[in-house]
Amino acid sequence: MGDVGSGGPLTVGMVGAGQLARMTAPAAIALGVRLRLLAASPEDAAALVVPDVVIGQPGDRDALTRFAAGTDAVTFDHELVDLELLEELASAGQAVRPSPGALLFAVDKRHQRSMLSTFGLPVPAWRPLDPATAAAEVNELAGEHGWPVVLKAARGGYDGRGVWAPEGPAAAGRVLAAAAERGTPMLAEARVPIERELAVLVARRPGGEAVVWPLVETVQRDGICVELLVPARVPPDVATAAETLGRAVADVVGAVGVLAVELFLDTDGKLLVNEVATRPHNSGHWTIEGSRTSQFANHLRAVLDLPLGPTGAVAPAVVTVNVLGGSDGRDPRARLAPALAEGVEVHLYGKSPRPGRKLGHVTARGDDLEETRARARRAAAALSG
Amino acid sequence: MGDVGSGGPLTVGMVGAGQLARMTAPAAIALGVRLRLLAASPEDAAALVVPDVVIGQPGDRDALTRFAAGTDAVTFDHELVDLELLEELASAGQAVRPSPGALLFAVDKRHQRSMLSTFGLPVPAWRPLDPATAAAEVNELAGEHGWPVVLKAARGGYDGRGVWAPEGPAAAGRVLAAAAERGTPMLAEARVPIERELAVLVARRPGGEAVVWPLVETVQRDGICVELLVPARVPPDVATAAETLGRAVADVVGAVGVLAVELFLDTDGKLLVNEVATRPHNSGHWTIEGSRTSQFANHLRAVLDLPLGPTGAVAPAVVTVNVLGGSDGRDPRARLAPALAEGVEVHLYGKSPRPGRKLGHVTARGDDLEETRARARRAAAALSG
Helix, strand or coil, X not given: XXXXXXXXXXXXXXXXXXXXXXXXXXXXXXXXXXXXXXXXXXXXXXXCCCCCEEECCCCCHHHHHHHHCCCCEEEECCCCCCHHXXXXXXXXXXXXXXCHXXXXXXXXXXXXXXXXXXXXXXXXXXXXXXXXXXXXXXXXXXXXHCCCEXXXXXXXXXXXXXXXXXXXXXXXXXXXXXXXXXXXXXXXXXXXXXXXXXXXXXXXXXXXXXXXXXXXXXXXXXXXXXXXXXXXXXXXXXXXXXXXXXXXXXXXXXXXXXXXXXXXXXXXXXXXXXXXXXXXXXXXXXXXXXXXXXXXXHXXXXXXXXXXXXXXXXXXXXXEEEEECCCCCCCHHHHHHHHHCCCCEEEECCCCCCCCCEEEEEEEEECCHHHHHHHHHHHHHHHHC | CCCCCCCCCEEEEEECCCHHHHHHHHHHHHHCEEEEEEXXXXXXXXXXCCCEEEECCCCCHHHHHHHHCCCCEEEECCCCCCHHHHHHHHHCCCCEXXXXXXXXXXXXXXXXXXXXXXXXXXXCXXXXXXXXXXXXXXXXXXXXXXXXXXXXXXXCCCCCCCEECCCCHHHHHHHHHHHHHHCCCEEEEECCCEEEEEEEEEEEXXXXXXXXXXXXXXXXXXXXXXXXXXXXXXXXXXXXXXXXXXXXXXXXXXXXXEEEEXXXXXXXXXXXXXXXXXXXXXXXXXXXXXXXXXXXXXXXXXXXXXCCCCCCECCCEEEEEEEECCCCCCCHHHHHHHHXXXXXXXXXXXXXXXXXXXXXXXXXXXCCHHHHHHHHHHHHHHHHC
């Protein structure tokens, strides 16, 4: 664990240099913590703004070892990691936070579903699929819950990739055959009739001390989260239940740092865990200006085992809207003026513009959720062009 | 002015790499603006956290030219600059913001006093000193306003340096003789009977659009600002008058970016301009978490001629307290835990610790000014050790 609390500067190593690492940099600057990145490329969003960058892949033992040397804690901006290498590092005395065991919840959806079910936490009806019996299992699930059934790759999916919703046995058969051919382990889930999508963010220290941010409502389009609304438009008892559920998941996972739990509120008013991320998460971007302590600041504190900051909202309404690349392919930095004129905070990730690519986000604070949302949407639209 | 608004990434060059540049970095990261520094040393507070650093002195034409090349605007984290070189740059078409003419207000206290007097803005009774007649001028001022008289070097003073308060003619003579020997131009001022010290921060765009932050009360010790209190403990009409005065000074200066006006409220309830800084300022550190838009974010927006953000406070009480190096010489990063446990925001500047050196600050937000102040003080004391 290095010399946390004992001496001089602290160093946190972050595997990955995307926008999450980029937004971690300001929190590290404030705290006087040195941030080191393991980046795939010097053009990665965070590598552009952080001086201490090791170029390499997280699955490359040499690069990972060189990167980790001298850090007080190794943490992550994504889950595309080699858990065995991380176990080696941890065994050699390196603080890896979250631990490889906790990361497995985000890496392997079958493990996650299985563990959450074991601990009695609510997930959609599901079953792991054995290639030999998959078709029968899927048909059985459909018999109980109807079509479409949701089929998921156990590993490697994100932002809607690795998820299919076949409408019948023939379509399911095609997905399963392709998966079997690639050797992809799969699971099947009942499709949930969704009333709202929500996310609860927790920051947790190694000893279990945890803080929870106010529940956020996430608005998805094509499997990608495009808007965050705080407060979520749900009854107070649902918000309370979601926070309790978030803490429980964090405990089961043994999370250290930020944990994001994506939730479905179904049409019967029941909460179900959709996904778990063991790192800062796009559903927490509203916290940068919208809460007393950002997810990035508390993530750093948690992985350094420092006291966590308060998580309350600083305004009655906070809305975050993604900035996607416009069809003209122009850089949104050429369109800052009309966005800033809306009185919002703008975050651009330094990525080269491409139509439809997530290039940044804006956060608006206000007194009224709908006014605030309209303002955030106008600003994001101005940047997207 | 480069290609602001026309195309790709924006670059702002900042002369100086101290804590003000360091705290500008997060604002640049958010906005997708590339920040380039002209640093005296790679160990400077900001050079530790920004990848694009030119090492050199602001008075070195080659270094300055190399640094400025390709930037959309050149701006400053201090005033120890060569105004002639900056005039050359500006004449060659480089956007220099604030302009050399505006910088002169911060560089030369005689120019500042003279201009403010010309425009009828309130300053303490003062006179420029000619070495040949200085003693007589000082005695005359003392005859009108009493001893001590305040003697100031016209250039180069800060944090109490370059300021003397002789109690009588003999002491004044010694200060004046030493100044004459060094060839330092001087001015004399009546000492103001101070009720409160205040500061008003303005951000101003090239076209004159300006925003003003809520008035801050500054608490000084040994000529150094050690605490910031928002709201300032003054009647509402004083706060309004101070804001109006701040805007007027910004207009007279022709400021672009942040301008800080340090004010005295005298025992007769009159506001007087003490100092003017044409850059982000330590009296504005509370804005990072305490206001809707930080001074650093609005400074960047202003020098890029982008719309300014709202400046309202996000909590009823905001208090910032400096962190000074403890007598044991330990790094405050070894003492983060007890400070963070107070529920405050911590900013450490990455400087090597030395007893009494300004190493960072903490900001507390709360509902009650005295409770918030007590909490900020406890946190700062914990870091100082």
